[in-house]
Amino acid sequence: MENQMVHTLINPQNGNLAFKIFSFEDDSYFDHIQRNNYYSLIWLQGNGIVKADFSEYEFTGNSLFAFSPYQPFMIRSKKQVTGIALHFHPDFFCIHKHQAEVACNGILFNNIYKPPFVEINQEASPKLKVLIEQMRAEMQNPALAQYELLISYLKIFLITLCRLKAEQQPDTFIATADVREPFILQNLKDAIERDFKKKHSASDYAESLNISAKALAKITKGHFNRTLTELISERIIIEAKRELYLTNKAVKEIAYELGYQDEYYFSRFFKANVSISPQMYRETVGFGRSMLN
Incomplete structure (x- = not known):
């Protein structure tokens, strides 16, 4: 993916991370257990295993994982894995407060029944990359209504992922040998x-x-x-x-x-x-x- 760029916004009231986007070229950022106090969207290209909660998930190709605050996860890969990470604190964007606008709670986050990832297809990939570059550009050039624009881009990003996941995992109960x-x-x-x-x-x-x-x-x-x-x-x-x-x-x-x-x-x-x-x-x-x- 893109070269390693880090863009970070800090909450001026408490000094905590508010919003962050960065690229990475190996799994060293996530090769140990993460328990962060913010939401994480990890877009991976390559092959490996993600440990999350009580389960392990194998990823190949182009996958995006979504983790809630304090949800434990780590990434292991034998070959090179590249990607983009997007973090946002609940103080910056609370998915519970915005559930009516962006119904990602229960689809991307906090779904105990579905795997915490979505496969990024050829149609969605360029759309998501454009949104990431728009967010990066906005973070580099602070101006009037920066927060509102970033929130708008983030909402579109989350909605796009929710729609994609809903298409890919409409019902995990259909494929079973036992009709009961x-x-x-x-x-x-x-x-x-x-x-x-x-x-x-x-x-x-x-x-x-x-x-x-x-x-x-x-x-x-x-x-x-x-x-x-x-x-x-x-x-x-x-x-x-x-x-x-x-x-x-x-x-x-x-x-x-x-x-x-x-x-x-x-x-x-x-x-x-x-x-x-x-x-x-x-x-x-x-x-x-x-x-x-």
Whole structure:
């Protein structure tokens, strides 16, 4: 791709990264676990493996990975891999606040059922490159309404990726040998979405779906490459992060709404999955830091 150029905007209020674009020519930037407090879009050309959360994903050719704040990931490649990274902090652009305009939450980000990447085809590639160059040019020449223009370019970039991913992954449940499995998996998704605030154990969902826990575990692992417990935990964490970011509710209140009577147990659960405490998450990316300006 382009030569190695780095363009960075810093939040003047707190000194944190707000928006950044850079090119890279090997995997040295990402060859160790990343747990960033901002969103990351990593456009890769080459072959290798990306580790994210509990799974590994092989990439070949032209792929773009999307990661949420504090989502762990790393990249490994045996041969040269080049790419472009685009980072933006939730204070710069909050996908939750802009969900009505850019429906990327649940498609690009925070989807526990789909792989976190999209294949960039020949039609989309030049469009995305033009948007990246427009963002780079705007960052080099600060002028009136710079923030508004960058946000506009970023929105178009995200919408383009969302449309592409929706085309490529319309329904992962169709391709299965067992005609019964798609219904079980869809029912499981619906059940988790409906009950994750009150049902936290895998056995609860097996019972409600009228299937043995062992059989459900095998199906879940086979299709999502995650255990049922991991799926439930990820959905709880997504909601906890949303509440910590968008509201000023006490951690104790959020814990209670998510089905945890013990605030400290919830905090340990959150830290085990995110690597920082709920309060630290709020202070670095959430309501307490930005006050939703």
